[in-house]
Amino acid sequence: MDLRVTLKQLEAFEAVATHGTFGRAADALGRAQPTVSKEVRALERTLGTELVIRQARPTRLSPEGVELLERARAALTATALFERTARDLGERAASHLTVACSPSIANRLMPHLLQRLETEGPKLTVLEIGTGQVEQAVATGEADLGLAHFARAPQGCRRIHLGDDPLVLVGHPDLLGDLRTTQDLASLDETPLPVWPRENHPAYFDAIMTGLLRRGLEPHTLLQATDRLSGSHGYLLGQGRAVAVVPVDAAESLDPQLLSLPLGEGADVPFDAVIPHPPKAVVDLVLATCRRIHAELRGGGEQG
Known part of the structure; x- marks a missing residue:
């Protein structure tokens, strides 16, 4: 399978898992709710598996979603560390x-x-x-x-x-x-x-x-x-x-x-x-x- 996961997709998935609804996830990310929903669906198509059970109130993760959540969070943490290190290097070079x-x-x-x-x-x-x-x-x-x-x-x-x-x-x-x-x-x-x-x-x-x-x-x-x-x-x-x-x-x-x-x-x-x-x-x-x-x-x- 050709995986092409984006950071925006991972951020949307993690926000939905954390906040329980697409609306609150959208508010937390500063994005429109349809955009967050679109990113999660795109991630599910890319992975070939359902991550979020939308019929549940509040929204909850599927078993696959639960298993992949920590991986998603680890990827986001690693990306944030990468960006912070790059900024530090840039500031050091600039000084x-x-x-x-x-x-x-x-x-x-x-x-x-x-x-x-x-x-x-x-x-x-x-x-x-x-x-x-x-x-x-x-x-x-x-x-x-x-x-x-x-x-x-x-x-x-x-x-x-x-x-x-x-x-x-x-x-x-x-x-x-x-x-x-x-x-x-x-x-x-x-x-x-x-x-x-x-x-x-x-x-x-x-x-x-x-x-x-x-x-x-x-x-x-x-x-x-x-x-x-x-x-x-x-x-x-x-x-x-x-x-x-x-x-x-x-x-x-x-x-x-x-x-x-x-x-x-x-x-x-x-x-x-x-x-x-x-x-x-x-x-x-x-x-x-x-x-x-x-x-x-x-x-x-x-x-x-």
């Missing part, structure tokens, strides 16, 4: 965010964000990836939120500006100690500059180069580095063999013996968020917290 961010943001802002949201917000998983890759992580669904400098908005995503970070020139005191101003950096033309490949993020790369050219510096050697200047190319900075231009938060994660000189007016990079459309409901809270922490860090206020 969890995977945040993709560039290393400089992971080093500086993210610890404050994680600490702040321990009691105030959703659980975060941090996905630390390179410049130019944050947006793609959001676009592909690998991350629910992206934080990056000079972020772009892929199709189906939206960029939100959270603030600005000044660019700083970083290097060994032997190279930078005698500089009187960062408005004239021509003396550093022969000093290698580690920077990621332009194709990783053309707009960001061009902003750095434009800022240097306006200050008289045209580096003759560009080292194709990663974002992680504190890693593979960090020794060049520490030995006075290179200088770098990074956002101020990235400079704060480098060797404290290095000098960091602000490039000055007009040498800022935007700090942005990238979110999918539509975003998770908790994204607004996280963005507001990011904006507040960023302002505090830039302004020297509270940092925890």
Whole structure:
């Protein structure tokens, strides 16, 4: 026999058994009485057996109905548990965010964000990836939120500006100690500059180069580095063999013996968020917290 029992049929049968009449069962379910009667008859046709003796007053179950009632109730209980578990999982997923961010943001802002949201917000998983890759992580669904400098908005995503970070020139005191101003950096033309490949993020790369050219510096050697200047190319900075231009938060994660000189007016990079459309409901809270922490860090206020 091809059994095609529906939940509505089981609910109608259980309600009739519990309340004794089709009328009271209909009231309990919030359905019309003919609808409840139709569902029970459909269940009986599907099972090939009479479940309810309708001539009795009040209505009572047939022997087969009595035997199947507990099975019906078990099925309804299991379904309710399934639905509740699914809701709980959905709520848990909705309150969890995977945040993709560039290393400089992971080093500086993210610890404050994680600490702040321990009691105030959703659980975060941090996905630390390179410049130019944050947006793609959001676009592909690998991350629910992206934080990056000079972020772009892929199709189906939206960029939100959270603030600005000044660019700083970083290097060994032997190279930078005698500089009187960062408005004239021509003396550093022969000093290698580690920077990621332009194709990783053309707009960001061009902003750095434009800022240097306006200050008289045209580096003759560009080292194709990663974002992680504190890693593979960090020794060049520490030995006075290179200088770098990074956002101020990235400079704060480098060797404290290095000098960091602000490039000055007009040498800022935007700090942005990238979110999918539509975003998770908790994204607004996280963005507001990011904006507040960023302002505090830039302004020297509270940092925890």
